[in-house]
Structures are given as structure tokens and as C-alpha cells.
Amino acid sequence: MINMSKEQFPVDETITVLEGRTIYKSEKWWQAVILGEAFRRRFVAVYLWQRKGDRWRRVHKLKINSAADWSRLREVIDSLVKKMY
Numbered sequence: 001m002i003n004m005s006k007e008q009f010p011v012d013e014t015i016t017v018l019e020g021r022t023i024y025k026s027e028k029w030w031q032a033v034i035l036g037e038a039f040r041r042r043f044v045a046v047y048l049w050q051r052k053g054d055r056w057r058r059v060h061k062l063k064i065n066s067a068a069d070w071s072r073l074r075e076v077i078d079s080l081v082k083k084m085y
Helices: 067-082
Strands: 016-025 029-038 041-052 055-064
Touching (some): 055 067
Antiparallel strands (some): 016 029
8 A cells, every 4th residue: 555645754854755655554663665855965765664652763764865776776676576486
């Protein structure tokens, strides 16, 4: 289930979320991809948060700073995904 609404993502206050999509969300876990901007630079990031009490805490973050970064990641990930089956 991908959420395309204007949800408030629990990112650091220095990050402006320009757009974001929730990939998965339960009472305890939340995974999303955002287009963000910080210090006049845009990036795409994959986040995984875990709820601790009444707050979401970041567990993982994968930040992609450029199309070249994404190309390298995608190539490696695609080659490994093909080996899953």
C-alpha cells in the first residue's frame, strides 16, 4: 500500500519534505520514501522508523544524493534481486 497523501513524516527539523510516500505503516513500524531538501540540496531517502512510546524513532535511513548514486545502487540491487528466485 503506497500512500500519496500529505502525511507528516518524522524527519529531522533541518529537512524539508517536498514529497513523500508511505510504503508500509503499522502501529509499530513505518517505512517511507521522501524527496527532501536540506542546506539547499535535494535528495531522496528511504526511511524506516519504529514507534517507541508515543514517538517515531529512526532505525534506518538510505540517502540517495544524485542520479549517479541511484544508478549504482539500482544496478547492484537488481542483480541481487534476480538471484532471489
